[in-house]
Amino acid sequence: MRNLIENTDLSVEEIDELLEKADDIIANPEKYRDACRYKKLATLFFEPSTRTRLSFEAAMLELGGSVLGFSEAASSSAAKGESVSDTVKTVSCYADVIAMRHPKEGAPLVASLKADVPVINAGDGGHNHPTQTLTDLLTIHREKNRLNNMTVGFCGDLKFGRTVHSLITALSRYEGIKIALVSPLELKLPSYIKKEILKRNGIEYIQTTHLENVMPQLDVLYMTRVQRERFFNEDDYVRLKDSYILTPEKLQTAKADLTIMHPLPRVNEISVEVDSDPRACYFRQALNGKYVRMALILKLLGIEV
Ligand code: NCD
Numbered sequence: 001m002r003n004l005i006e007n008t009d010l011s012v013e014e015i016d017e018l019l020e021k022a023d024d025i026i027a028n029p030e031k032y033r034d035a036c037r038y039k040k041l042a043t044l045f046f047e048p049s050t051r052t053r054l055s056f057e058a059a060m061l062e063l064g065g066s067v068l069g070f071s072e073a074a075s076s077s078a079a080k081g082e083s084v085s086d087t088v089k090t091v092s093c094y095a096d097v098i099a100m101r102h103p104k105e106g107a108p109l110v111a112s113l114k115a116d117v118p119v120i121n122a123g124d125g126g127h128n129h130p131t132q133t134l135t136d137l138l139t140i141h142r143e144k145n146r147l148n149n150m151t152v153g154f155c156g157d158l159k160f161g162r163t164v165h166s167l168i169t170a171l172s173r174y175e176g177i178k179i180a181l182v183s184p185l186e187l188k189l190p191s192y193i194k195k196e197i198l199k200r201n202g203i204e205y206i207q208t209t210h211l212e213n214v215m216p217q218l219d220v221l222y223m224t225r226v227q228r229e230r231f232f233n234e235d236d237y238v239r240l241k242d243s244y245i246l247t248p249e250k251l252q253t254a255k256a257d258l259t260i261m262h263p264l265p266r267v268n269e270i271s272v273e274v275d276s277d278p279r280a281c282y283f284r285q286a287l288n289g290k291y292v293r294m295a296l297i298l299k300l301l302g303i304e305v
Pocket of ligand 1: 051052132163224225
């Protein structure tokens with residue numbers, strides 16, 4: 001039985017196949033309408049979510065399946081003290097596949113060891129977010145027609161941003177990738193990722209506190225929100241939250257074919273005036289999330305169309 005706990009659970013070839021499948025679903029949605037008839041997806045969300053949970057649910061519904069689950073820990077038996085292991089053991093009796101988001105790093109991994117059905121990590125604390133990464137890879141591929149030979153800038157909260165950790169890990173498996181890390185000193189990319197992913201794979205990278213230093217070189221700019229819920233004290237959050245605000249002025253030195261991404265939700269870090277710039281693709285990115293999750297559900301359920 002396959003799970004998706006981190007991106008490296010999938011080979012590069014399997015990721016390519018998923019992206020191709022997502023492209024086919026976009027081109028021929030009617031082919032997939034009944035693919036998951038009588039199958040059920042459980043969404044177990046112990047942390048807030050809009051896009052991830054709803055795109056998972058929309059994905060299963062568009063495949064002709066059904067969904068069940070909860071959207072906050074308070075409405076599940078976790079509030080009574082039930083363990084993650086017991087919860088997933090139980091939900092395995094009711095669903096064919098589980099998508100779980102949890103504030104504790106490693107909770108979906110624990111769940112996958114106990115569950116009798118495939119478990120998908122829908123975000124675990126400040127660690128990983130593999131289905132956002134599939135969404136991001138599909139988006140980069142659709143916008144740029146390649147996943148290699150490009151400079152990708154990550155800007156914002158690189159310390160707690162799990163989408164950043166997962167995407168850097170995934171990109172490090174492609175040729176010719178250069179990375180620019182833009183963050184306040186307090187929110188730098190964790191050193192274990194620099195050491196185990198960037199250095200080990202020989203990925204060229206620079207770190208800076210100033211976005212304008214790297215803007216002209218970027219092919220992709222991945223903006224992120226300062227992750228308020230992971231801070232130990234509110235004063236630090238308030239001090240750092242508006243470190244970067246992307247505006248049309250700041251984009252003046254950017255490439256004409258820059259791809260501007262953001263996993264969303266956005267708080268303040270991209271001014272709404274940027275939304276009408278054709279290079280802004282974060283809402284297309286959110287839509288891509290549904291299609292790539294459809295492809296993933298089919299793969300984990302072993303359904304061929
Ligand atoms: C991200 C997450 O939950 O990590 N959101 C998402 O899933 N699209 C990013 C964030 O919350 O800032």
